[in-house]
């Protein structure tokens with residue numbers, strides 16, 4: 231019997247009038263948590279690409295000969311290290327051009343000691359071990375310094391990973407909370423409409439007829455609440471994304487919601503509507519079988 | 523059509539409200555149920571309209587042993603029963619029209635058919651001008667008439683009425699009783715609980731008397747099923763749609 235549900239519930243005596251508001255708060259929070267989780271995920275991708283591919287080692291020594299010796303030793307050692315694709319010394323010319331912003335243009339061999347910079351490329355195998363290379367370098371070339379902003383980046387990356395898991399956990403918890411609230415709302419609704427339901431039963435209404443009136447009502451609650459919460463969340467997200475776009479490229483920027491990818495939050499009200507409806511359906515049907 | 527054999531009933535953990543109830547309602551019969559307040563009239567009617575199951579005894583319902591009927595089978599039976607509750611139990615947020623239409627809607631009747639029948643019946647009980655009023659704005663007697671209209675709108679096989687004339691003046695009481703009698707004539711088995719001696723006398727149907735939970739039978743008077751009033755009840759025909 232697929233028909234328009236028979237609506238016999240009162241609209242004014244709303245025991246569950248607060249439900250759409252609660253759902254909208256929940257949806258607001260989960261839309262934010264979800265989009266930041268996605269942002270962090272995107273950040274993780276772009277950061278870890280930069281992280282794993284290259285590494286710089288510099289050797290600083292006032293004595294050019296000693297410096298070159300240590301640089302040679304470093305290259306030899308690094309090339310023999312697992313996970314390394316190549317290790318090449320940068321030409322002095324290039325080093326000078328890198329330093330020019332600070333020192334101005336100066337001829338090579340001006341007597342000013344230059345550092346040797348060694349450009350190391352890593353493969354994706356993950357075999358590369360920064361700490362072990364560092365300690366071996368200490369012995370072979372005591373004046374070689376590994377530029378370890380990479381290590382710092384790795385910590386950031388770990389942190390971001392934890393943050394992502396945390397955000398997803400928050401979304402899961404909010405979902406469970408919402409389900410619980412809907413269940414309580416349903417019970418309150420059942421209690422408030424107990425008399426009506428009993429009369430419906432006595433007039434020969436099937437449980438499904440009665441339950442579908444509730445289904446429809448909770449679908450509406452979920453859609454309404456969800457739409458409102460997501461509207462507010464969208465405004466916030468677009469605001470943040472707009473500001474992020476104005477800040478330009480940057481480390482932080484990569485982890486912020488992106489204007490092109492937040493459209494999916496618009497699907498959330500449908501999900502919350504279905505969630506509320508299915509929860510109500512199960513709760514109500516169970517309760518109805520205990521009645522007259 | 524309906525028979526009770528040694529039926530007992532109790533509410534929750536309390537003592538037996540009804541004891542050793544024996545009676546048979548033949549198809550198309552008309553009975554009054556009388557007895558002092560607290561005797562158990564409403565309780566017996568609750569068994570009849572399937573709001574309760576007896577705590578002991580045998581109940582045969584439209585040819586089925588009630589104890590063999592599962593909960594899922596009850597709606598089908600209940601649709602064949604019309605009930606006028608002692609306290610009306612109208613849905614307060616629905617208009618008189620919608621209250622009366624509810625049994626038809628539950629059965630999935632056509633919109634047009636619903637409108638016709640409901641309007642005709644409400645007019646017949648004198649509520650054509652109060653059709654769209656909510657119960658809260660109706661007088662006690664008006665509510666009672668809405669409740670009666672709701673009970674008989676789908677021409678039930680069994681009509682159970684608990685004090686259906688308690689709140690109306692004698693004229694209206696007779697008019698309503700006449701409606702019951704007309705309905706009974708087209709085959710509705712009817713049980714009316716009442717305190718109203720006059721009513722019992724005018725109809726002259728057999729009487730079930732309850733006192734302190736026990737039932738005794740009083741024979742019908744000779745002038746059974748007389749209809750002393752010239753008015754015609756609504757002329758609808760019995761539709762044997764999904765009845766089995």
Ligand SMILES: Nc1ncnc2c1ncn2[C@@H]1O[C@H](COP(=O)(O)OP(=O)(O)OP(=O)(O)O)[C@@H](O)[C@H]1O
Pocket residue numbers: 533536539557558559560561562563564565566608
């Ligand atoms: N829901 C209930 N739970 C427990 N006891 C009840 C319940 N309803 C009625 N009773 C008790 O059952 C007995 C019979 O009540 P019932 O309502 O059947 O009487 P009645 O004959 O309809 O009375 P009245 O003429 O006043 O309507 C009373 O003693 C009453 O207190």
Ligand SMILES: [Mg+2]
Pocket residue numbers: 563564565608684
């Ligand atoms: Mg009573």
